[in-house]
Amino acid sequence: MALYVQKFGGTSVGSVERIKSVAERVKRFRDQGHQVVVVVSAMSGETNRLIGLAEEINEEPTPREMDMLVSTGEQVTISLLAMALHRLGVPATSYTGAQVGIRTDSAHTKARIQNIETNDLQQDLDDGQVIVVAGFQGVDDEGNITTLGRGGSDTTGVALAAALNADECQIYTDVDGVYTTDPRVCSRARRLKTVTVEEMLEMASLGSKVLQIRAVEFAGKYNVPLRVLSSFDEEGEGTLIVAEHQESDTTMEEPLISGIAFNTNEAKLTVLSTPDVPGVASKILGPISDANIEVDMIVQNVAPIGDHTDFTFTVSKADYRQTQKILENTVLPSLGGGEVRGDDQIAKVSLVGVGMRSHAGVASKMFRVLAEEGINIRMVSTSEIKISVVIDEKFMELAVRSLHTAFGLDRDDVKEEA
Amino acid sequence: MALYVQKFGGTSVGSVERIKSVAERVKRFRDQGHQVVVVVSAMSGETNRLIGLAEEINEEPTPREMDMLVSTGEQVTISLLAMALHRLGVPATSYTGAQVGIRTDSAHTKARIQNIETNDLQQDLDDGQVIVVAGFQGVDDEGNITTLGRGGSDTTGVALAAALNADECQIYTDVDGVYTTDPRVCSRARRLKTVTVEEMLEMASLGSKVLQIRAVEFAGKYNVPLRVLSSFDEEGEGTLIVAEHQESDTTMEEPLISGIAFNTNEAKLTVLSTPDVPGVASKILGPISDANIEVDMIVQNVAPIGDHTDFTFTVSKADYRQTQKILENTVLPSLGGGEVRGDDQIAKVSLVGVGMRSHAGVASKMFRVLAEEGINIRMVSTSEIKISVVIDEKFMELAVRSLHTAFGLDRDDVKEEA
Numbered sequence: 130m131a132l133y134v135q136k137f138g139g140t141s142v143g144s145v146e147r148i149k150s151v152a153e154r155v156k157r158f159r160d161q162g163h164q165v166v167v168v169v170s171a172m173s174g175e176t177n178r179l180i181g182l183a184e185e186i187n188e189e190p191t192p193r194e195m196d197m198l199v200s201t202g203e204q205v206t207i208s209l210l211a212m213a214l215h216r217l218g219v220p221a222t223s224y225t226g227a228q229v230g231i232r233t234d235s236a237h238t239k240a241r242i243q244n245i246e247t248n249d250l251q252q253d254l255d256d257g258q259v260i261v262v263a264g265f266q267g268v269d270d271e272g273n274i275t276t277l278g279r280g281g282s283d284t285t286g287v288a289l290a291a292a293l294n295a296d297e298c299q300i301y302t303d304v305d306g307v308y309t310t311d312p313r314v315c316s317r318a319r320r321l322k323t324v325t326v327e328e329m330l331e332m333a334s335l336g337s338k339v340l341q342i343r344a345v346e347f348a349g350k351y352n353v354p355l356r357v358l359s360s361f362d363e364e365g366e367g368t369l370i371v372a373e374h375q376e377s378d379t380t381m382e383e384p385l386i387s388g389i390a391f392n393t394n395e396a397k398l399t400v401l402s403t404p405d406v407p408g409v410a411s412k413i414l415g416p417i418s419d420a421n422i423e424v425d426m427i428v429q430n431v432a433p434i435g436d437h438t439d440f441t442f443t444v445s446k447a448d449y450r451q452t453q454k455i456l457e458n459t460v461l462p463s464l465g466g467g468e469v470r471g472d473d474q475i476a477k478v479s480l481v482g483v484g485m486r487s488h489a490g491v492a493s494k495m496f497r498v499l500a501e502e503g504i505n506i507r508m509v510s511t512s513e514i515k516i517s518v519v520i521d522e523k524f525m526e527l528a529v530r531s532l533h534t535a536f537g538l539d540r541d542d543v544k545e546e547a
Numbered sequence: 548m549a550l551y552v553q554k555f556g557g558t559s560v561g562s563v564e565r566i567k568s569v570a571e572r573v574k575r576f577r578d579q580g581h582q583v584v585v586v587v588s589a590m591s592g593e594t595n596r597l598i599g600l601a602e603e604i605n606e607e608p609t610p611r612e613m614d615m616l617v618s619t620g621e622q623v624t625i626s627l628l629a630m631a632l633h634r635l636g637v638p639a640t641s642y643t644g645a646q647v648g649i650r651t652d653s654a655h656t657k658a659r660i661q662n663i664e665t666n667d668l669q670q671d672l673d674d675g676q677v678i679v680v681a682g683f684q685g686v687d688d689e690g691n692i693t694t695l696g697r698g699g700s701d702t703t704g705v706a707l708a709a710a711l712n713a714d715e716c717q718i719y720t721d722v723d724g725v726y727t728t729d730p731r732v733c734s735r736a737r738r739l740k741t742v743t744v745e746e747m748l749e750m751a752s753l754g755s756k757v758l759q760i761r762a763v764e765f766a767g768k769y770n771v772p773l774r775v776l777s778s779f780d781e782e783g784e785g786t787l788i789v790a791e792h793q794e795s796d797t798t799m800e801e802p803l804i805s806g807i808a809f810n811t812n813e814a815k816l817t818v819l820s821t822p823d824v825p826g827v828a829s830k831i832l833g834p835i836s837d838a839n840i841e842v843d844m845i846v847q848n849v850a851p852i853g854d855h856t857d858f859t860f861t862v863s864k865a866d867y868r869q870t871q872k873i874l875e876n877t878v879l880p881s882l883g884g885g886e887v888r889g890d891d892q893i894a895k896v897s898l899v900g901v902g903m904r905s906h907a908g909v910a911s912k913m914f915r916v917l918a919e920e921g922i923n924i925r926m927v928s929t930s931e932i933k934i935s936v937v938i939d940e941k942f943m944e945l946a947v948r949s950l951h952t953a954f955g956l957d958r959d960d961v962k963e964e965a
Binding site (some may be wrong): 145148149179182183185186187190191192194195197198202203204205207208210211212213215216222223225226227272273274 | 566604605611617618623626628630632643645
């Protein structure tokens with residue numbers, strides 16, 4: 130007998146039919162002798178409907194009242210799911226975040242969980258009940274309803290799993306696991322059986338939206354085995370997110386590289402200036418940061434050829450024009466001259482894998498593969514478990530596919546399939 | 548400065564625009580220096596939408612889960628109303644039934660209020676906040692969400708007014724007060740300035756659906772001044788429901804009779820039997836009661852002319868055919884013969900007024916007025932503050948209008964109006 134915390138997102142409970150099908154899945158686990166705690170989101174569309182009502186009334190609603198409002202979405206789902214379980218003869222009880230004792234701070238709309246009281250839950254589980262908990266919400270010390278922010282239901286699931294010392298926290302979603310890369314770009318993408326928390330965080334921050342970053346961090350911190358599964362596929366095993374790869378994984382999966390992330394939502398800007406200006410970096414980035422523009426990659430050549438320093442960084446494409454203006458109108462004058470060059474037709478491609486820590490040569494192999502395809506590298510940035518390159522946007526698919534094959538990530542069965 | 552508890556029903560908060568207009572009304576009271584606690588229902592249609600979802604999932608949902616589900620309706624309204632008040636610059640805080648400490652028993656879907664903790668509320672009021680409370684709901688000792696049953700928001704309002712010792716509990720609805728009779732039947736119907744709790748209970752049970760009976764009883768028990776007002780009419784004073792009429796009311800309103808109630812949803816049945824059968828009444832009504840059929844008026848002539856007892860009673864029209872069958876197939880054989888006569892084309896018309904207690908002659912005046920119009924009386928039944936007659940259905944409007952005029956209930960200005 131194991132204790133599972135199973136989280137179903139808004140799409141998985143988006144209709145009466147889907148709620149019934151979640152109930153059937155939960156029943157199958159319970160029929161196998163397992164204890165189950167279910168965490169659910171609001172039915173898809175419901176949160177947006179409620180936010181729409183609020184916006185019609187007050188363009189700047191207070192966060193406390195927004196939490197009061199949107200927390201009803203999950204409350205509807207928990208009662209409906211409990212009713213669906215009852216219909217199948219499964220004893221079940223629903224609880225709001227407040228009722229289950231999910232204590233948070235008072236940062237409405239983005240509260241953080243501080244503590245969960247599990248005594249009553251444990252008693253219910255021991256009595257054979259399935260527990261259905263409203264995700265995304267909690268209660269502060271004054272009894273105000275709080276929410277954890279969008280996607281916070283994942284965090285609720287992981288936090289409950291940690292508090293109850295569950296055997297596994299299962300996140301059901303509309304994909305069947307974490308892939309080596311986006312299958313829409315690379316048909317040979319393969320579902321990973323396991324991925325480490327560190328890798329998952331790198332991949333999530335690079336654009337893979339399978340799981341909330343906070344939930345993954347939480348799982349890492351409290352050592353909760355976390356599995357991503359499809360709510361529409363009964364058979365799949367999904368992807369297990371682990372603290373570190375087991376020895377057996379290493380042999381089986383050769384996880385030198387676990388995956389390839391990419392995005393095309395950044396733009397690149399370069400400032401060419403005379404080399405004798407001290408504090409170039411802060412003079413360039415200070416005004417950008419003052420304008421609340423986030424900078425991602427940064428590359429500076431301290432000893433350039435010729436008489437220029439070139440300082441290059443990327444920002445979100447949405448901030449590209451504004452950043453260009455700030456550089457020209459504010460930064461260049463403060464530097465006493467120089468030149469700004471920009472490019473918003475770029476892609477960022479990253480290899481991610483804890484295995485590269487102990488392997489030299491990943492970077493050089495990556496560069497060689499790209500060079501063989503005739504792809505020029507515009508920027509490089511590295512971390513312990515990641516190498517990112519910026520290339521021309523038009524080469525993105527080619528780069529991802531070439532690297533996917535070169536680093537042994539392709540599915541074995543790809544030739545038999547369409 | 549006075550403390551008002553104002554309750555707005557589902558129609559009054561049925562749209563974003565109406566919620567805004569409730570906020571404006573509350574603001575005007577507060578601008579006059581008053582403290583305001585607002586109790587709201589779910590937006591009209593919302594409770595039925597939620598019940599519809601439940602029915603699609605489980606035909607017999609547990610009462611606990613139904614309460615969990617439908618209580619979200621009021622929670623949406625309180626947050627939206629608080630936002631609307633904020634937009635007008637009015638400090639306001641919303642509370643669910645559980646948060647405000649409305650303790651009930653555990654009779655889900657029809658719970659009864661046991662206690663309200665008012666300390667925090669009083670503090671908020673003293674801080675200048677408008678308090679917005681979810682009607683219809685509470686919490687039991689185990690922390691489960693309960694509901695008071697349909698229309699329970701009126702009860703929430705009265706109970707809060709009692710607990711806070713409010714100066715007045717105002718129930719805003721889609722009518723502008725309690726009338727002497729239904730204006731659709733009698734255009735001369737007049738809005739009552741005051742009506743007693745007793746009268747209101749008689750009128751409510753006779754079909755006037757302005758207020759929940761429970762709320763009126765509660766107001767009577769705890770001596771809460773209760774006023775019914777229109778949420779769409781800014782100027783009206785509505786009707787004040789009082790423990791007893793003041794001396795000044797008596798002179799001004801001559802409340803010998805306060806109102807005339809009527810309905811056409813009953814049918815009349817008569818059993819003619821031989822007079823020497825003992826226990827006729829229980830032999831007739833026993834089988835009716837066993838079939839869960841409710842009997843309203845009962846008249847028995849113990850010493851009839853000739854050799855028959857006639858025993859007459861009324862039931863709901865919906866139960867008419869079934870009652871007739873029971874009488875013929877079960878009751879007549881047990882009486883050893885007799886005859887059943889029935890009539891479902893009847894109306895019941897009742898005069899209600901605490902003033903008739905101390906005045907003889909109300910009944911004889913009533914009978915005379917009806918006789919002058921050529922209306923035969925089929926049954927009579929009296930209580931302390933009510934006289935009911937059963938007449939042919941076709942005479943109902945005529946009877947109501949004649950009695951309304953004869954007992955001095957007509958509006959003074961009726962001739963000037965259409």
